[in-house]
Amino acid sequence: MVTEVLPVPGPQTPPVRTGRRGGQLLRLITRDRVGAIGLVIVVLMTAAAALAPLIAPYDPTAMSNQRLAPPGGDFLLGADEAGRDLLSRALYGARTSLTVSLIVVVCAGTIGVLLGLLAGFYRGVLDAIITPATDIMFSFPTLLLALAVVAARGPGTENLILALVIVFIPSFARIVRGTAMSVRREPYVESGQAVGLSNTRLILKYILPNSVAPIAVQFTTSLAYAILIEASLGYLGLGVQPPQPSWGSMLSSGKSFMEISIWPSVVPGVCIMIAVLGFNLLGDTLRDVLDPRLRGRSSR
Template sequence: MVTEIAPVPAPGPPPVARRGGRNLLRVIVRDRIGAVGVVIVVVMTLAAVFAPLLAPYDPTAMSAQRLAPPGGVFPLGADEAGRDLLSRALYGARTSLTVSLIVVSCAGVIGVLLGLLAGYFRGVMDGVITPVMDVLFSFPTLLLALAVVAARGPGTENLVLALVIVFVPSFARIVRGTALSVGKEPYVESAHAVGLSNARIIFKYVLPNSVAPIAVQFTTSLAYAILIEASLGYLGLGVQPPQPSWGSMLSSGKAFMELSLWPSLVPGMCIMITVLGFNLLGDTFRDALDPRLRGRAGR
């Protein structure tokens, strides 16, 4: 009597990518530090979105109360031109967060696409894309951004272009590594054997396993983009006046620090708190989406 053995089904993808989203809220609730990051990001985002409603004055309106201390008609004081620092900080949040979100979103889409092409198809694709990404990645981030902006001139459009070029290699390298690893898994080989198309394999198996590192890279890149945008604004190569930005506020206030610290302190604190919030949020995503780090929740 011959006993028939049922065929062993092809192994499916690991549960990391499918379970990560369900654990995100749980980790945020249990992780107090991550919750602080979420609160900071939410508050700063709301401040940027509702800046026209929250700002007490026009951020470009000047007055005779130059370098006025906090209190009275100016809650956070006034700058060297008598402009309200609170209003300028709120509109500066809108500028920094908008530029950073556009930059990181564009860089993420381009970098993920290039990483998938290089890591999944390998061969000529990998031989062309990876060296270019390595060359861009070898330059210091701020130096590369400075070079692009200096070559094309200051302005918001050139600033966005420079920062997109800066952040694409990070996303491409992360997704390429994941694609190379997942491409060797048995369930991907089984998918090839049953005739699934490359596009279906990429979107069903490869891309979901890249969600965790992409999410972490996205949040940390937002923090870094805010820093670089502020740095270029400080050097006069970012968003141009009269549009307020935290970097330009720091630059204009440095000459008056002996008379008043507030024109430099207010934007500096905004930058520090916002960057801290996005970094803490990135740690939370990493803890929620990486099963090896879930034990750190509840810090």
């Protein structure tokens, strides 16, 4: 199942406005060699995806008679079995993977955070419904659950996004639920209740800010897993449908021609590996710099 980042145990402090600013967090990440590498990979990959229409040398769907051409010449990274430029298709495939993954993680994170807050803060009937439901979903392997949803509804981008949202909701819900249960018992929350603060105000002022660190780490690592699962479903023909380029479908179509040319499979495979590596390195460093007990170990 999707790896989750458990909340930091132990007493927590009330959130104050002097929290880490974005610039301070960025300095902590760049001071870490691993984090800096991950950040560079993520930034470059995002920029390449965003600027794909400007930097792609060819239309990713334009075919030619140079089928399975090796790297060099007219095609920097070679051509696929239909004579399409692999560099252009890889750049547009990055747009597909990042767009789908970002939509999935934002939607799943929003729903999961809301469910976690309700279950952890209010407990009772809500917790008795939400927690067993997420536990049941955790009992299914991630790819198998996504595959079942897409197979039931049919291939396509919308169904792919729906399947991945369902898969990633439990991780966010469990993280926020644990933090909410811990912070709810803190003296400053009880003091807020004593002076008449509403539950909504308590959640927004105390519970949610204390959940920002684990949510941020889970968000980053979930992007890596979303890219991997999106590519896996694309490889099986259940993801984004042709002619729209995606790394998974490129890998699938290239495997039939491995004996003639390895490049149609190597290019998307390397792209998937680099993307997942970048987000995992960044998520690992975020965990270290946002946890005071691990920060001393983050200069690697």
